[in-house]
Amino acid sequence: MSYHYVHIEDPQTLTLQEGDDLSCAADEVVIDVSFAGINRADVLQRMGFYPPPPDASPVMGLEVSGVIRQAGADSGFTRGESVCALVHGGGYATQTIAKAACTLRIPPGIDMKMAACLPEAFLTVWYNVIVRAGLKTGETLLVHGGVSGIGNIAVQLAKSMDCRVIATAGSPEKCQLLDSIGADISLNYKETALAAQCEAHGVMGAVDVVLDMVGGDFEQFNLECLAVDGRIACIGLMRGGQATIDLTQLLMKRATLSGSTLRRLTPQEKARCFSEVNEQMMPLVATGRMTPLMDKTFALNEALAAQDYMASGTHAGKLLLRCN
Ligand SMILES: NC(=O)c1ccc[n+]([C@@H]2O[C@H](COP(=O)([O-])OP(=O)(O)OC[C@H]3O[C@@H](n4cnc5c(N)ncnc54)[C@H](OP(=O)(O)O)[C@@H]3O)[C@@H](O)[C@H]2O)c1
Structure with a gap:
């Protein structure tokens, strides 16, 4: 099987290129990719807004599933094993x-x-909701973008921990999908203001953790909906990177506002989280207690169409590329 990859000619032109078979270092594996997950970061990379780090592959794509074709001497894997992985491009x-x-x-x-839906979402959710924001059993989690590839995993993880889950989405159909994956309260952010909806549900000021992928003008709401000692984990800026917030709320609530991107984690931090995810989250999917939401699958040479579909915002759940 020869090596083909998607090359960015310019932001509107992706081509399929051919190269030599890959080979890996002792602590690495080469994977024959079955499916690659599509992420917002890929769209930003194609547009030139998110250049890959110098040590990363210039090819897009941060997560895959597939079969090991070469196992490095110290990798602990063997050829032929079925795996999924977070990749450095x-x-x-x-x-x-x-x-x-x-x-x-x-x-x-x-x-x-x-x-292929799991590596990026598992690591992002685990690192931000559990490691950084410290969500505990029985607490209340608010997830923005609840039916996104990331959001639906956060909703389902929190439900598996017997938490109360409030989630936002941009249409009645997406709110119904949120109900179907177990959200206790689904809020359509395109209807009434979120604060008023939370007041109506009696949960304003009762949220322990916000998983925030929107930022912008929703940041003040995020602070207002928090309980005392509440934590906001910011992972994305779908509503913009600038926000005006009342810092008095931060003080009075002893609130914590944190942010992170997976690409900035050290290999050691990623490895530690991966081991926790393997123990705590993988069994939820394997036993059917968590089912990642999936939308469409595209062919490898349809990567541009797949990313355009993501950018349109009409999807719900994960988008994938079929690579072999
Ligand atoms: N920091 C990290 O380490 C990290 C890692 C992975 C992903 N992320 C970020 O996490 C986010 C989700 O990633 P994904 O791959 O799951 O993408 P995705 O499936 O495209 O999800 C984007 C979500 O954002 C919501 N959204 C979009 N525009 C909005 C707006 N103006 N107001 C409110 N909500 C809006 C959408 O909700 P509706 O469709 O319901 O409108 C959708 O659920 C992205 O921002 C991505 O960059 C961060």
Whole structure:
């Protein structure tokens, strides 16, 4: 099987290029990619707004599922194993390289398509909601973008912890989808103001953790909906990177506002989180207690159409590329 990858000619032109088979270092694996997950960061990279770090592959794609074609001597994996992995770029391809520490065996009960939905969402949700924001059993979590590839995993993880979950979405149909994955309160952010909706549900000032991928003009609401000692974990800026907030609220609520991007985590931090995710989150999917929402799958040479579909915002759940 030869190596093909998606090359960015310019922001509106992606071509399929051919290269030599990949080979990996001792602590890495080469994967024959079955499916690659599509992420917002890929769209930003294509547009030239999110250049990959110098040590990353220039090829788009941050997560894959597939079969190991070469296992590095110290990787702990063997050729032929089914895995999913977070990759340092290079996922939009027929082969890719992953650090063994960021590679997970796919347990029975999870197919290749589903497995490709997991690495980025699992790590983002675990790191931000559990490690940074410290969500505990029985607390209340508010998730913006609840039916997004990231958001639906956060909703389902929190429900598995017996938390109360409030989630936002931009249409009645998406709110129904939120209900179907277990959200206790679904809010259409395009209807009435979120604060008024939370007041009506009696949850204003009762939220322990906000998983925020929107920022902008919703940041003040995020602060206002928090309980005392509440935590906001900011992972995205779909409503913009500038916000005016009343810092008095931050003080009075002893609130914590944090932010992160996965790409900035050290390999050690990623490895630690991956091991926790493997233990705590993978079994939820393998036993059917969590089912990632999936939307469409595109062919590898349809990457531009797939990204345009993501940018349109009409999708719900994960978008994938079929790579082999
Ligand atoms: N920091 C990190 O480490 C990290 C890692 C992964 C992803 N992310 C970020 O997480 C976000 C979700 O990623 P994804 O791959 O799951 O993307 P996605 O499926 O396209 O989700 C985007 C979500 O944002 C919501 N949204 C878009 N515009 C909005 C607006 N103006 N107001 C309110 N909500 C809006 C959408 O809700 P509706 O469709 O219901 O309108 C949708 O659910 C992205 O911003 C991405 O950059 C961050």
